[in-house]
Amino acid sequence: MGVIARVLASALPERVAQFTALDARVRAPLALSSRIGVVGVSGGAGCSTVAGLLASTLAARREHRVLAVNASAGNRSLLWHAGCTVAAGTTAERDATRRAARSGAEVTAGLVRTPVGLCCLDLAEDTGPVAADRWWRALGPAGRFFDLVVTDWGARSGADIGAAVSASSVLCVVAEAERGSLQHAVDLAAATGLPAVIAAVDLRGARPRWLRELAERSMTPVVPVPHDPGHGSPRPLPSARLSAASSLAVLTLAAALVDAATPVTASAAHTTSAEVQR
Numbered sequence: 001m002g003v004i005a006r007v008l009a010s011a012l013p014e015r016v017a018q019f020t021a022l023d024a025r026v027r028a029p030l031a032l033s034s035r036i037g038v039v040g041v042s043g044g045a046g047c048s049t050v051a052g053l054l055a056s057t058l059a060a061r062r063e064h065r066v067l068a069v070n071a072s073a074g075n076r077s078l079l080w081h082a083g084c085t086v087a088a089g090t091t092a093e094r095d096a097t098r099r100a101a102r103s104g105a106e107v108t109a110g111l112v113r114t115p116v117g118l119c120c121l122d123l124a125e126d127t128g129p130v131a132a133d134r135w136w137r138a139l140g141p142a143g144r145f146f147d148l149v150v151t152d153w154g155a156r157s158g159a160d161i162g163a164a165v166s167a168s169s170v171l172c173v174v175a176e177a178e179r180g181s182l183q184h185a186v187d188l189a190a191a192t193g194l195p196a197v198i199a200a201v202d203l204r205g206a207r208p209r210w211l212r213e214l215a216e217r218s219m220t221p222v223v224p225v226p227h228d229p230g231h232g233s234p235r236p237l238p239s240a241r242l243s244a245a246s247s248l249a250v251l252t253l254a255a256a257l258v259d260a261a262t263p264v265t266a267s268a269a270h271t272t273s274a275e276v277q278r
Contacts (some may be wrong), residue, residue, distance in 0.1 A: 019248070025255035026061045033144045034261035037168030038078070040155040040175070041184045046201040047174040048072060049231050051152035052081025053242075053250045054172065054257070059118035061254070064147035065104060067111075067119045069139070071130040071163075072154030079120045083236050088112040088120040090138055099140040107145045119146070129154075132163040148261075158191055170260045171196040172253070176203050177211050177224060189220050195260040198222045199253055221260070223253040 038054065040047030052068070055078060059066040068084075070077040079088055090098075094110060101107035112120045123134050135151065143149050153164040164171070171192055175185035177200040189196035200211060200222055207226075215222040228246040230237045 022251050022255045028258055035149045035169045036257055037151050037164040038172045039153045039164050043155045045174050045176050048078045048152050049081050050174050050199050051078035055150040056082040057250050057254045058148055060116040067146040067149045069151040070122045070124050072152045078152035080236055082118055083114040084120045088122040095138045098142045101142050104145045107142045135167040165192050174199045196220055197256045197260055199225050201225045203227050221256045223256055225249045
């Protein structure tokens with residue numbers, strides 16, 4: 001059973017229209033290829049988990065190609081959380097071929113795909129953080145062949161967020177659902193000058209009441225994301241194994257980011273960002 005079908009099956013009748021509208025927003029066509037950069041305000045905030053679920057949801061629901069790029073350190077990258085458990089690395093030769101591609105078939109040749117069709121590219125290096133120009137050397141103009149490119153940049157501060165900003169048209173800033181962390185996220189999003197959506201991950205399961213109020217009032221859209229016990233599984237779990245609340249939160253986040261990538265509808269993201277807390 002798909003995410004929407006599961007959510008609708010457990011929903012109150014008055015919520016059905018809301019869920020259907022979210023699905024329609026996630027599927028909305030984009031005029032141009034868009035690049036979503038996912039950054040965390042600190043290590044352990046859930047950046048890779050959110051990025052993986054987001055990329056998988058977008059690939060499963062959108063008509064055209066979606067690429068997930070790992071530019072973060074750590075064993076459980078967004079690729080792992082999206083269901084990619086095989087090596088998805090690249091070489092300088094493959095990078096050059098990809099940058100020179102003239103068709104979608106050429107640019108996707110050799111890329112690992114997950115069961116939902118998500119294309120995967122791993123840029124992680126054993127020597128430390130991914131270099132600022134690594135994304136461009138691996139992908140460059142070939143990004144135009146993808147409807148959406150979702151890149152996990154890991155934890156970034158204002159001093160080293162430049163690489164993520166240069167390779168993104170929209171930012172998803174991941175923070176813990178705690179006042180200090182969220183203030184950091186708001187400041188980081190504002191400093192970049194890019195359209196942004198904040199994912200507030202409730203790691204402690206506290207569901208603070210003030211979080212809903214913040215989501216309703218914030219100038220930057222805030223989407224509360226519950227912590228799902230399934231995220232600690234030794235194997236990546238498909239969306240069908242996550243809770244309905246988690247699936248709904250990721251769907252809401254995906255809709256908000258698609259809205260942000262389409263300026264004419266960006267204001268719609270703010271109207272539903274708090275609904276997962278109600």
